[in-house]
Amino acid sequence: AGATAAAPRHETLAALREGYQHFDPRAYLQNNYLPPRADFSSEEFVVPWKLRCLAETFASGEIHGRTLIDVGSGPTIYQLLSACDHFEEIVATDYLAVNREELGRWVRGEPGTFDWSPFIQHVCKIEGRGEPWQEKERRLRDRLSRILPIDVHRPDPLGAPLRPPADALLSAFCLEAVSPDRAAFARALAHVGSLLRPGGHALLLGALGESFYLAGAARLPVVPLAEDDVRTALTGAGFALRDFRSYAMPPALRTGVDDVDGVFFAHAQK
């Protein structure tokens, strides 16, 4: 079938799915979550900036409930460190079994998994409650109770509606990296929005101006987004924008693992 204005060519999505078969979680973690990008020495670096966006948003106490769903978790848990204090259950999701397995190994505390302790220690520091980082780690492990397969290109991304719908939704660097174009990005956002209850909060972190990224043998295409593309997609998906921030990637962090110009953080409400 030809590509219509509403949907990209079937083979485009098929090519994306094929590309993800070569996604290497360890390489991906190395590229983005070790120095120089995982540099906690200054608030000017990208990881402290991302963690601060989330910590400040949850610090208001306005966002809480029973279930938070994380869309496209990949092999990472840093994005859940502030969220886990405000929800009884965290549901992680990813398209690839290798990522779901990496998350499961971390939750079970198995040896050889990625060391997130610098991230946990930093979040405890900026949350300023003097909480021992091992307690935060224990709480996230206790509450990260489901790790589900997801495909954001499906109107029902989990294959069936979430019952009850999630009270909050978080997604970090996923939608733009799995959408062939802006229309597909906007549609994927609407699809995942269906997992969220009316009035629920959505927190999005993502890449601006990115056209590709590397994850081992995989070189994945990304739809380059501008800030207004994100705003338009959110309002088009029925969200009210509550907060929008962006970060410009400094030259020192342009390491060749992608061509990211910047990072956005959006807080929206359904």
Ligand SMILES: Nc1ncnc2c1ncn2[C@@H]1O[C@@H](CSCCNC[C@@H]2Cc3ccc([N+](=O)[O-])cc3CN2)[C@@H](O)[C@H]1O
């Ligand atoms: N159809 C699908 N539905 C849902 N998830 C899917 C689907 N297909 C693949 N996935 C799943 O989504 C993927 C999520 S990882 C996507 C990586 N995004 C780009 C990368 C990330 C990154 C991180 C940090 C920073 N920084 O500056 O700090 C910059 C950047 C920019 N480069 C992956 O887990 C895959 O498994």
